[in-house]
Amino acid sequence: MKTLRIVLIALTILTSSLAWAHTGLRASVPEDGAILNESPEVLNIRFREEVQLVKVALINAQGESVAFGFEVPEEKGITYNWSLPSLPAGDYRVSWTAMGGDAHNVRGEFTFIVK
Numbered sequence: 001m002k003t004l005r006i007v008l009i010a011l012t013i014l015t016s017s018l019a020w021a022h023t024g025l026r027a028s029v030p031e032d033g034a035i036l037n038e039s040p041e042v043l044n045i046r047f048r049e050e051v052q053l054v055k056v057a058l059i060n061a062q063g064e065s066v067a068f069g070f071e072v073p074e075e076k077g078i079t080y081n082w083s084l085p086s087l088p089a090g091d092y093r094v095s096w097t098a099m100g101g102d103a104h105n106v107r108g109e110f111t112f113i114v115k
Contacts, residue, residue: 023100024048024107027109030111033085039087039114043094046079049096053106084090091115 029044043058049077053073058066070081095109 023051023098023102023106025096025110027050028110030112032112034112036114040084040112043082043084044079045094045096047052047098050076050078051100051106052076053096053098054095054097055085056080057081057095058084059093059095060087066092087114 010075024047026048027044027046029042030040043056045056055072056070058068060066066085066087068084070082073080091111091113092110093111095107097105097107099105
């Protein structure tokens, strides 16, 4: 019984990890961990599969949200783009939430620095 329980837990973890990897972010501009000499002009996120984007937030080092015109898109997509305002030097975090094809929300984030 104990062995069966361990196998079931392992399968659950493996299955959820595979689902996350499938729906997750494929690429971003700026890239995760990028150190930029000047403010980026655009924010671009590209997913591994078509998703319904629910939320994207750009947060500065003080924990404040930076407005950049995000609105929930009407259509599902793989790639999303926004023009960014001029960002002062500092650390930034982009947090996103999307609904995958299985109707489950997935979340993620990436960071970048403007020098």
